[in-house]
Amino acid sequence: MSSKSTILVFGGSGRTGRHFVEIALKKGHKVRALVRDPAKLAIRNPNLDLRQGSIVDGANLDELLEGAESVVCMLGDAKMQSKENVNTAFVKKLIPAMRRQDVKKFLYQAGGATKPYKENLPFGTWLLKNTLVRMSGLLGQHRDNEAVIEYLVEEAPDIDWVVHRAGIFSDGPSKGTLVRSKDRVSMASFVDTATYNYNALNDPAAVHTYDMSVYKR
Numbered sequence: 001m002s003s004k005s006t007i008l009v010f011g012g013s014g015r016t017g018r019h020f021v022e023i024a025l026k027k028g029h030k031v032r033a034l035v036r037d038p039a040k041l042a043i044r045n046p047n048l049d050l051r052q053g054s055i056v057d058g059a060n061l062d063e064l065l066e067g068a069e070s071v072v073c074m075l076g077d078a079k080m081q082s083k084e085n086v087n088t089a090f091v092k093k094l095i096p097a098m099r100r101q102d103v104k105k106f107l108y109q110a111g112g113a114t115k116p117y118k119e120n121l122p123f124g125t126w127l128l129k130n131t132l133v134r135m136s137g138l139l140g141q142h143r144d145n146e147a148v149i150e151y152l153v154e155e156a157p158d159i160d161w162v163v164h165r166a167g168i169f170s171d172g173p174s175k176g177t178l179v180r181s182k183d184r185v186s187m188a189s190f191v192d193t194a195t196y197n198y199n200a201l202n203d204p205a206a207v208h209t210y211d212m213s214v215y216k217r
């Protein structure tokens with residue numbers, strides 16, 4: 001990925017997303033971000049192109065994608081996702097638009113309690129999901145993420161997608177470097193999660209994976 005390229009970001013005003021936007025701008029990228037409320041993202045930079053809108057209100061995806069090299073989704077709305085798979089419905093529109101605009105790279109952030117494709121979660125994670133995650137009202141978010149993974153695996157082999165099944169976050173400073181892991185997950189900070197996302201987008205070995213991330217020892 002060239003440092004001058006444009007990255008289209010969804011969820012840029014979120015806890016991971018705002019770090020991602022900052023990192024990408026520091027690396028010299030142009031960032032275009034669709035946000036519901038531009039006032040929520042304090043960053044102002046000549047290379048940041050903020051567009052107001054929502055993933056559920058029929059944003060013009062071809063226009064947003066024009067000239068972009070990659071797309072990153074760090075989206076979440078637990079209330080909406082408890083009722084329907086809004087992210088999946090969105091990704092199902094986004095991927096065909098990426099094909100039309102010849103944009104190949106896509107990173108989607110899911111969670112450690114999101115099931116990998118056609119696999120079960122390890123018992124400890126399953127237990128956590130059916131207790132804490134359930135009580136926090138986040139089951140719908142994981143169901144939606146699982147449907148996104150299924151769609152990407154089954155219907156988007158031509159796109160260089162990566163799903164990051166990220167750990168449970170805490171805000172705060174960096175705690176180290178996260179690396180890809182099939183079976184372990186760290187409780188990472190948002191800034192480290194965003195850095196991992198940026199690196200994964202540039203890692204050919206990460207293409208078509210839906211791994212978790214763990215701090216390098």
Ligand SMILES: NC(=O)c1ccc[n+]([C@@H]2O[C@H](COP(=O)([O-])OP(=O)(O)OC[C@H]3O[C@@H](n4cnc5c(N)ncnc54)[C@H](OP(=O)(O)O)[C@@H]3O)[C@@H](O)[C@H]2O)c1
Pocket residue numbers: 010011012013014015016017034035036037040053054055056074075076077109110111112141145165166167168169
């Ligand atoms: N936080 C965690 O502990 C955690 C742990 C593991 C995995 N994850 C996964 O990572 C994803 C991102 O996490 P996060 O904590 O960074 O998310 P977050 O802080 O909740 O931010 C979510 C982002 O999505 C945006 N968004 C939601 N609905 C939208 C819509 N209809 N149109 C446009 N933008 C919309 C939000 O915009 P607004 O600013 O307008 O609300 C916000 O920018 C989660 O959804 C989850 O799947 C999170």
